[in-house]
Every structure is written in C-alpha cells, then in structure tokens.
Amino acid sequence: MSELCEQMKAAIADLDQSRALELAHSAVDSGLDPLKAVEAFASGLRIVGDQFEREEVFLPELIWGAEIMKSVMAVLEPKLQQQERRSAQAATIVLGTVQGDIHNIGKNIVSTMLSVSGFRVVDLGVDVPDDKFIERAQDEKAQIIGMAAFMSTTRPHLGSILLRLQELGLRDRFKVMVGGAAVNRAYAQEIGADGYGENAVEAVTVAETLVAGAM
C-alpha cells in the first residue's frame, strides 16, 4: 500500500475526519485510482470494526467512523462514477424493520455500516409491510433482503416474509438475512434465513459472505 493509502487508512482508524477529507481531496487531485482510495479508507474502517468487536471502542466511535467514510465517499464519488466501475460491482440490499416495529437505532447502524462497506443500501425504514420488502427487492434488483425485528410480537413477520417468498417462487432469487434484539442464531435457522448478524459488524461480514456465495 502506498504511503498515501496508509495515511488514509490511519485517518479513519484514528477517527480523524478533517484529515480523512484532506487526504480524499489530495487523492482526487493527484489522480489516484479512486477504487484504491476507497479500499484504503475501508481498511481503516475495518480497523474500527475490529476494535468494536474487541470492545475497545463502542457504537459512537463505530458510527463516527462510518460517517467519516460517508464523507470521504462523497468526495470520491464523482471520480468513481467517471470510472463506472463501482456501481456495477456494488451489491444491493433492501433493508428495514418489520411491520408493527418502530425500532430504528440498530437497523440504522447496520444500514450505515453496509453502505460504507460498499453495498448499495435501500433503506425502507421501520414498520415495513411484508409485501413491501419483496416488491422493493424486485424493483431494485437486490441480491439481499435484510430484515430486523426487535420484539417477540413482531418477529413472526420474518418467517411470514420467507414463506411468502417461497409461495411466490422467489425464494432462490434473494439471500435473506435477519437481525435485531428479538432474533438469535437459532431462531434465524429455524425460520430458514440465510444469514444472521449479531451486531452491525457481523451483519457486514454476513452480507459479504452471502454475496460471494451468490456470485
């Protein structure tokens, strides 16, 4: 990795937004391959993710790291679009909290982490009707449907959406991952989901694995 890339990685790992933006601009000015810059910044965010997993930093730092990533992406975006490579590569995930459930904090964190990890995230918000997940996934040509439930009274929707996909003959078209406080690994298996993320960092890993498996 070049020295500039090392600095980019360190700027995110140190959660230094002004430094990261400065480096993003110099990358643009110097004509560095924008994909290389994205990769360097993303590796910095992975360090923050690892620290989060080791309980060295917590949600506010993780989210801030993702926010910095978003801000540098905004700088790099025009260059990326010129290359027309990124949009072709990005997998799409349709994400939301199920019907009757208005918990958004955890879902938002997953949404942010996925989008800064290179996914195109279509965030449907909270209290999302079952059919809406399926319709939007089709419209957006998504690879993954991500659903969150935070209450024992709302989690049955996860299973009904999976059944509905089967009824419509669409089950093989989408990978389905689930999460949220009302869900655990065993429950995810029981309802036949393809993946389960215990937290936002794991959700990214799971999504990456599912996409890799699908390709």
Add this chain to the structure above:
Amino acid sequence: MQPRTEVLSQDELYAIHCASVEVLEQVGVSVKHPEALRLLSEAGAWTDDDRLVRIPYRLVERALAACVPMVTLYARGEHPPLKVGGQRVYFGTQGWALDVHDWRSGEYRGATTQDLVEATKLAEALPNLDFYMPPCGLVDVTPEVEDRRQLEVSLQYTHKHINNQANKAQGVRDAVRIAAQVAGSETRLKREPFISLFTCLDSPLLVSFNVADMVIETARQGLPLALDSGPMCGANAPATLAAVLVLTNAETLAYITIAKLVNPEVAIIYTSWARPFDMRAAGPSLGGPEFGLMRIATTQLARYYNLPSGGGALCTDSKTEDAQMGAEKMATALLSALAGTNLMFGMSMIEGNRTMSLETMIVEDELAGYVKRVMQGIRVDDDTMAVELIRKIGPGGQFMGEAHTRAHYRSEMWIPRLMDRSVGADKWIAEGSPDIAMRARRMIPEILQRYKLSE
C-alpha cells in the same frame, strides 16, 4: 452534588457522643497494659482500682484537638496517593483470612505464600482497588513471622498503598523497618508513608496488653493508624444498634486518647467494623442490613469528630461467589460509600472474612467501579443539559453519531468489564453459560499473565 446518605441526625450524633463520654467517665476501660495505664493516669485519668481507668472528657478533647481531618496515604509507582478525608471513597482488601477458596480446584484450604502472591498481583492490576491489606494468613510460615512475610510479599508485588495489620508490637517495629528499607530511609517513609497500620481493638471497653502494645508502638513510629473497633450486637455489646455505636465510639475515643498521649502527631483513621451478631449461627454477620446501617452511622461519627473514616464495606457471609455474595457486597459497599466512608475495607473476603477468594476480588473491582460511578452523581451544566444539541437533532432524531455523544458517553455511562449486558443468549450458551463467578475465574490467568508492577 455528590450523593450522600445519613441515618443519624445531628441531635442523635450528639446524644451518642454524650453517652460515649458518660461511659468513658463513669464506667471506664479495663487497661491491661502498664504503659497505657501510666500514660492515662499521669494525664489525669481516674484510676479507681489498679486496672479500671475512667477517662474524663477533657483528655479525650485534647486528643481530638490533635487529630487531623485528612491524611494522605502514599503509593509507589504511578498509583496516585489516597487523600483520606472529606467525602472521598477508596476501596481495599481486608486481612487475615483463615482459608482460600482455590480458584483452580474449588477447594477450601489454608492459604500459602503462593496464594498471597497471586492475590497481590491481582490487587496491583485491578483498576478500582485503591489500597491493599494482605488478605490471608499463611500456613507455610511460622505464626511468629506471618505478618512480616505478608508485608514483604505485598511490598514486592504491589506498589499500591499497603495497610498492614501486624499481630504484635514487634511486628509493627519490623513493618516500619522493612518499609523503611524499601523507602531508603525511615525519614523518607514517614514523609511519604506508603504503608499504614491497622489495629483491631477489643470489646467491650477493653485495653488489652497486646492491642495497647501495638497501638503505642504504632503511635511511637508515627505512621498513620486505622483504629478499628468492632463490637457485636447482643454478644459483647447490647443488642441495640445505638448501644453498639456508643461502645464502638467510646472504645475508639479511649484509644485515640492513648495514641495521642504517646505521640500527638500520629494520624488516626476512625475505623469501625461494628456489626450484628447472628443468634443462630453464633457468629457475627457482615452482610446483614444492620452492618451497612452501622457503617453509615460510624462514618457520621468520624465526621462528627472531624476525622478520616474507615470500615468494613464490601462484606458477605456467603461461602462462595454467588448471588448472596453479590447482593451483600453491593449493599454494604453502596451504603458505606453513600455515607462517604473514606477507607472501604473488605475486598477479597467471603464467609464473613474467614475465606479469601480471588474471583471475589474481580467481582468486587466491578462493584467498586459501579459504586464509584454512583458517587460521581449527575453533572448538570449547559454542556451536559445540551439544549443546543437537542435543538439541532430535533424530535424523532438520533444522538449516537454526534460529537457530543462521543465526548461524553464514556464518562457519563460506566462501562462494565464483567457484568454481562450483551443481547441474546447464543454466544453466552456457546461459551458454557458462564455466571459472573465463572467469568471472573476465567479472567484470573490472563490478569496474572499480564501482571506488571507499576513503575
């Protein structure tokens, strides 16, 4: 403001003070030590027969006038000194357990030097443990040198302040000699004492030879002295809590008078383990509700006399690292802390101070962190009320990504190391469903391995 609790009104404190004066003046103390007897009688105490000494209040008053409200207990390495006084609360161990609950085997057995080494390493490493008393007796050395070995091991493996409990006057002299060698000279030790001494008094109203001998020797040496009186309700004191307070206070005042007659400069920490007595078990209870009540009261008494305070504070009668242990330790710790007890003794002990447990030390370190957070109270100012931020985010918004959150969440919200708050039982079940004792036990090897003496 700092959270604070009281159980005695000013009138009640005054009443206990007057009753203690009455006991000292009209009942007196039984003095079995010739020098103590001589000191008291030369100072003007009334000696009705050759051993019973009634102490007039003017002697006590003179002794109290020579007391300091704050004593600095120094530490070595990077550990900050303890400013013992005011509302500050420090956590430490207690001494002389008979047994250890072996964290490797689960066995209850006599403690050895090796157990003490491990306990001392933990003490050095645990962030919320502020001072250290060697917690166990040692079966692998002769009783005559047990306290010397305890001190040597403690000085070798921790740089935190050591509160040492000798068992004879010679032990006090040796403790000062050993610590002075470490300090480089006795003058340096006395200028910045990184050891202090702790003496248990005898109840009711006894000035026994050995205890008086140690108090006189400690006063002569001039190191800070925790004078600890611990009468038990209904056994060596009346069953009523108020009477136990009168006795513990009278005994402490009598010994403060003796210590100050020897050396007016000795710093005294008014310490109490006054406690209930269980009439079924025929032994003291350290985890009961009366224990915490009395700690609040004795801390109020210390403050009434403008003295630094100490006492049993993290205590349990439970035999193992279970829910009873957690409940009793937390109750006694929180009540004492809310009273502002400066030196909170009791860490590492289970089974009413008969058994040492390393798992317990780790759990207590967590409890101490919890209590320290409570003691910080709630900071209220423009920055913490954050109206501007609330305006910026508005209804329905989220605050987790804000700089204000990152700047404040770690100091505002205590982050546990041991207490499990994780969502979902999956991972926990996969790890063997560990309860808090098991989690603490699993931490011991790592802490011992990473142990490093603060420089």
